[in-house]
Amino acid sequence: MKHIALSLLCACSAVLAAKAPVKSEPFTIRPTLSATVLPAAALPITVDARQWGVFTIAEIVPHGSLVKKDQVLVRFDDEDYLKKLRDAESAAAAGKLAQANAEAEFVTAEKSLPLQLQAAKIKAEEAAEAWEYFKSVRREADITRANLALKQAELRLDGEREEMKQLEKMYKADDLTENTEEIVMRRQRESVKAAEIGLSLAKLGHKRQMEVTMPREAVTLERDALTASVAIKEQEQNIPRALELKRIALEDARVNAKRSAENLAKLQSEKNLFVLTAPADGYFYYGNIQDGRWAPGDPAKALTVLAPVATRRPFAVVVPGNAAMVLESTVDEATARSLKSELAGFANFTGRADVSFPVKVSSVSGTPGIDGRYRVTMSGQYPADIPLVAGMTATAQVIAYHKADALTVSAKALNATNEGGWEVDVEESDGVIKHVPVKRGMTSGEKVEILSGLTKDMQVVVPGA
DSSP states (O other): OHHHHHHHHHHHHHHHEEEEEOEEEEEEEOOEEEEEEEESSOEEEOOOOSSOOOOBEEEEOOTTEEEOTTOEEEEEOOHHHHHHHHHHHHHHHHHHHHHHHHHHHHHHHHHHHHHHHHHHHHHHHHHHHHHHHIIIIIHHHHHHHHHHHHHHHHHHHHHHHHHHHHHHHHHHHSOOOHHHHHHHHHHHHHHHHHHHHHHHHHHHHHHHIIIIIHHHHHHHHHHHHHHHHHHHHHHHHHHHHHHHHHHHHHHHHHHHHHHHHHHHHHHHHTGGGGEEEOSSSEEEEESEEETTEEEOHHHHHTOSTTOBOOTTSOOEEEEETTOOEEEEEEEOHHHHHHOOTTOEEEEEETTOTTOOEEEEEEEEOSSOOTTSOEEEEEEEOOOTTSOOOTTOEEEEEEOOEEEEEEEEEEGGGOEEOTTSOEEEEEEOTTSOEEEEEEEEEEEETTEEEEEESOOTTOEEEEETO
């Protein structure tokens, strides 16, 4: 049964595999690279604005135009910018005036507020003194004065009445004419009546002063003293606060004035960004050239009149007329690992496969770009009869590796071992299959270079061949 199973296994292997001899032949790795002609150095055109964010194209030179140094490339619409600039100028002027006013108010407050506090203290002292004097001296003095005035009115009436009695006695005893007596008596009676009225008024005044005027004055003086006392405490708290508020307002005014001035200066510094000129003689290209790639893309296609341009990002370049041209390409990781500086090859421009020219690898990036591809830069001896401009495309083939008599096998013949090595199945002359460890070299397509372990014309098993 064991021999039958082995026979069946060999029969199945014969169906699924074939034998191929180990060959000794020239072995070359020649990757093909799609490349673009780009300048070794390009001058980016950027709107380096940080204050104003809207730049709309009013005029733009056509893509690929030959331009002279200082020639206008792009002119942007500045109508809204000029309005904003005028607003910023007004704000800066207003901020300066507001600062001057705040400084004047603070100086005045520094002088006037302490005076207000001093006046409040004086007023409080006077009110307290008036109330204390009223209680201790003036109230009794006013009462005495009022009583005295009332008493004088009573005495005046008594005097007038007494004088009238004496006149009546006198006129009965003398020989004066009746007319004269009547005149004197009439006058005296009027004096008595006036004294009676004066006494009546004095009584009314005395009563009002005792019952109304003096009590009201006492209340007023007491209230004034209390109010002034409270006011001085408020002033002692509020005046320092008011001065501090003036100081804060002054600082705010200074900050606002400084900011307004800075905003104006920033806007003014961007005034020249609305007209961009060529930094050198050369060609004007839409899009950006960066990291060995010319990226026109959709943004570059949108560079038309009335279209906006993003700030602080190159949207075009000027390729100097004397700029050195190189071939730029991006390759996958496997191809990048096979390339290095100074490797040579040849290239053809697109549409001119009949003309080849030598190229040489200048550099290979050690790290991939964000798309996972590696940058390769090549120099070339360009044909004189083909005008060279940035943006032209070419196909380059670089000889990455060459060996005149390498031993090669099909990549399908190699099997990985558990130890991390490689082996192939070799059929010996008696038909027995033997596992042979090998050391592999470079790979080119379906062929693998064998550095050791095999000799020419050995028969290796190629599964699936």
